[in-house]
Amino acid sequence: MKALVTGANGFLGSHLVRQLLDRGYEVTAMTRRRHEALCSMNVELVHGDIRSFDNVFAACKNQDVVFHTAAVSGIWGNWKHFHGTNTIGTRNVVEACLQLDTRKLVYTSSPSVTFDGEHQLNVNESVPYAKEWLCHYPHSKALAEKYVLAADDDKELMTCALRPHLIWGPGDHHLIPRLIKRAKAKQLRRVGDGSNQVDTIYVENAALAHIQAAEAMEPGSPVCGSAYFLSQGDPVNCWEWINEILALAGLPRIRQSISYYWAYRLGHSLETIHQLFNIESEPRMTRFLAAQLAKSHYFDISRAKQDFGYFPQISMDEGMKRLGESLRKSEGVVS
Numbered sequence: 001m002k003a004l005v006t007g008a009n010g011f012l013g014s015h016l017v018r019q020l021l022d023r024g025y026e027v028t029a030m031t032r033r034r035h036e037a038l039c040s041m042n043v044e045l046v047h048g049d050i051r052s053f054d055n056v057f058a059a060c061k062n063q064d065v066v067f068h069t070a071a072v073s074g075i076w077g078n079w080k081h082f083h084g085t086n087t088i089g090t091r092n093v094v095e096a097c098l099q100l101d102t103r104k105l106v107y108t109s110s111p112s113v114t115f116d117g118e119h120q121l122n123v124n125e126s127v128p129y130a131k132e133w134l135c136h137y138p139h140s141k142a143l144a145e146k147y148v149l150a151a152d153d154d155k156e157l158m159t160c161a162l163r164p165h166l167i168w169g170p171g172d173h174h175l176i177p178r179l180i181k182r183a184k185a186k187q188l189r190r191v192g193d194g195s196n197q198v199d200t201i202y203v204e205n206a207a208l209a210h211i212q213a214a215e216a217m218e219p220g221s222p223v224c225g226s227a228y229f230l231s232q233g234d235p236v237n238c239w240e241w242i243n244e245i246l247a248l249a250g251l252p253r254i255r256q257s258i259s260y261y262w263a264y265r266l267g268h269s270l271e272t273i274h275q276l277f278n279i280e281s282e283p284r285m286t287r288f289l290a291a292q293l294a295k296s297h298y299f300d301i302s303r304a305k306q307d308f309g310y311f312p313q314i315s316m317d318e319g320m321k322r323l324g325e326s327l328r329k330s331e332g333v334v335s
Contacts, residue, residue, distance in 0.1 A: 004028045004063040007070030009035035015207040030059045050089035060096040065104040065214050068093045075135050076282040082136040090144035094151045106214045107148040109161040112138035117291040124300040134288035152225035158217045164230040169203035170326035183251045190257035192294030198238045199231035199298040202319040205312040216308035228304040232312045235298035248324040249331045260294035
């Protein structure tokens with residue numbers, strides 16, 4: 001099998017490349033620029049911008065399956081930035097697959113496509129898309145996911161969308177470093193009453209789920225045209241988990257807090273100020289961030305287990321052990 005991974009230099013994409021190689025796939029890695037780690041792997045490297053149809057078309061040639069993980073993430077930025085990569089870029093992938101008769105497309109979506117700022121308590125895939133968007137990222141991803149699923153056709157292109165929640169593990173360059181940086185700058189505050197439960201997923205589990213979904217896609221399979229929530233299957237207390245991560249990095253627990261009401265109000269004010277004065281840097285608080293940090297959001301993953309055999313092979317305890325070993329090296333923590 002020949003597989004293309006877009007965003008192959010990303011956290012999830014790089015793990016997906018390694019697992020595909022381990023399973024005997026011929027892998028093409030698409031990135032915007034040269035990535036040293038990929039250069040040492042047995043992959044075909046293709047450099048290009050997902051926003052360019054010609055670049056995408058060239059990368060998709062002669063592929064049996066495309067794993068589309070490339071995306072712009074974040075809670076701040078202009079609509080053109082997110083829409084261009086997340087929505088238009090995904091449409092380019094779908095159209096290229098259709099023109100080239102690629103059989104399978106697995107799209108990396110996000111649970112935030114259903115998040116409208118309220119609690120999500122063990123919801124399943126029947127929950128609708130959000131009606132109001134607190135930032136551009138989930139909106140652009142929702143439009144892309146709809147396009148991918150609408151393109152599903154047993155005779156032409158089989159598609160599915162996976163929604164992994166809070167991907168983490170050693171080598172993460174976004175979530176964990178962001179927490180540590182803010183903690184060191186004494187900018188972390190607990191938002192809300194600290195009781196909210198959230199789902200997470202260890203990066204190797206997320207990568208494996210993509211392969212399992214692709215291999216389960218056959219004409220008539222329930223995977224085709226479907227979206228799936230993915231997680232460890234066992235929600236954690238958001239703030240206790242954050243404190244565990246900080247402890248692994250040798251940092252103190254979060255002591256100060258702010259209510260959800262005031263965090264949301266602060267986020268709205270800061271967003272307004274940044275927009276009025278064309279400040280490009282990310283506000284320290286936004287409405288979306290306040291809601292994500294204060295509300296519970298965890299998901300029923302039984303559909304993924306049933307339809308393509310997903311289960312988290314790396315447990316929470318094992319994942320935290322591996323993360324701790326990584327942080328002790330990078331942060332110079334003495335155990």
